[in-house]
Structure formats: C-alpha cells, structure tokens
C-alpha cells in the first residue's frame with residue numbers, strides 16, 4: 441500500500457508552500473533542477489512545486505507521491521508543467537521503474553521525511569542509469585551544536601508528529617555519501633533559518649552494495665562548522681542563522697574551493 445495520508449500536514453503544506461516559493465525557494469528549486477535532461481524520477485513530489493522548473497530537455501518526469509491530497513495537487517500542477525509529468529502513487533523504497541531506467545532522480549525536501557534514508561537512496565541508485573545523477577535539495581541538521589541539539593529534541597518530541605514525519609536533525613549529505621554516491625556539486629544555503637544542501641551526486645566509481653561506510657566521501661560533520669553557501673547564490677540573500685556559521689570547509693563538499701564556496705552549483709550553468 442503506497443498511500444500515506446497525512447491530511448492535516450498536506451493541507452497546511454499546500455496552503456503555506458506557495459508563499460515560501462516567493463521567499464526564494466522557487467529559485468533554489470530552479471538551481472537544483474537546472475541542466476537536467478531525459479527521464480527523471482522525482483521522489484516524494486508533494487504538491488508539485490518543482491514541476492514548473494524542469495528544463496525543456498527533460499523528456500519525462502515520473503513523480504512519485506504517497507500522500508493522496510498532495511498527489512491530487514501535484515496532478516493539477518503537472519497539467520500546467522512545461523514538460524510531460526506523470527504523477528503516481530508510490531514510495532521512495534519502491535520506485536516504479538526497472539533497474540537503470542532513469543537519467544536522474546530528484547529529491548527535494550523529502551529525505552528529511554522518508555522512514556529510512558539508506559533504503560530510499562539505495563532505491564534511487566537502483567533506478568539510475570550508469571552515469572545518472574541524483575539531484576538533491578534538502579534541509580539538514582545545523583552545524584551549530586546548540587541548535588542541532590534543539591533540532592534533535594524538537595524532532596523527537598513534536599516536529600515529526602505534526603510534519604508528516606519530517607526530521608530536522610538529519611545529516612543528509614553524509615547519508616548520500618554513505619549510500620554509495622559521490623557528491624560532485626554542493627551548495628549549502630540557509631532558507632528560513634534552516635541549513636539546506638543542494639547539489640548533484642553520481643554513483644561512486646567501483647561502488648557495490650555492502651561497501652557503505654561512514655568514512656566514505658564525507659569526512660566531516662556539522663560540528664566543525666562550514667559556510668558552504670555560494671556568495672552569489674540566492675541562499676545568502678535569505679539570511680537565516682546558518683549563514684554566519686564559520687569554520688573549516690566541510691569535506692562533504694569535495695569540489696569546494698579554499699574560500700569554502702562549492703565550485704559546483706547545479707543552477708549556475710543552467
């Protein structure tokens with residue numbers, strides 16, 4: 441059964457999310473999806489706010505969404521999308537594609553909510569073609585110890601219950617690397633006071649299931665502090681406490697320059 445109803449959360453999300461788009465989230469979505477082409481699977485598409493941002497070179501989007509109310513809203517937005525989008529019921533753990541059928545998998549604001557990130561990311565890897573890419577835009581746990589502690593406590597006690605299973609305290613960049621992806625482009629941007637990561641990952645060379653290790657790719661944690669946000673990127677205009685964090689560059693961003701700026705920006709060349 442792929443339906444996961446969260447009727448209250450879904451209605452609140454549909455009501456509030458268009459306002460967040462105007463606050464700058466639309467631009468972050470566009471950056472996340474820039475330069476995509478071919479067949480794309482969007483995991484947990486919600487109410488379809490990404491659809492308007494897919495480039496014309498995308499030939500098909502299979503948008504998987506388990507929440508029935510959000511799925512209906514997504515189907516409405518799919519009808520207006522600039523590229524063909526089919527909205528289907530489904531789950532991150534069981535995507536409706538055969539092995540290696542997708543040019544890209546997109547997760548936006550969804551790896552915070554899936555019950556098991558490793559399982560969802562393994563499924564993303566399964567459906568990707570060799571050389572295919574994962575595009576992600578996700579909020580992540582703070583680099584600031586105090587704030588991270590608050591996020592852990594708040595997630596456990598209140599937030600998860602009222603937010604459709606969302607976790608504020610996940611280190612999603614590490615989860616992506618641990619799942620056998622190499623993160624090739626990464627930006628860290630604040631939005632509404634929460635740290636977000638957006639970027640591109642590819643299945644790591646030589647990766648085979650079972651090789652997962654927390655050492656892989658990401659050699660750093662939030663605690664070291666790391667301003668990865670691109671000074672030219674929209675995140676910096678959005679303020680938020682995360683932007684003034686200082687410290688060593690995060691090795692979770694393999695292409696970062698010495699300035700701490702990610703060299704890759706999925707939208708910059710789009």
Ligand SMILES: C[S@@+](CC[C@H](N)C(=O)[O-])C[C@H]1O[C@@H](n2cnc3c(N)ncnc32)[C@H](O)[C@@H]1O
Pocket residue numbers: 444483484485486487488489490504505506507510530531532533547548549550553554555604605
């Ligand atoms: C915060 S909303 C984000 C929606 C959309 N991706 C966006 O960018 O606006 C989180 C979404 O994750 C979906 N979700 C939660 N658990 C899921 C799962 N196991 N598989 C697929 N989607 C899931 C929810 O139904 C919801 O649509």
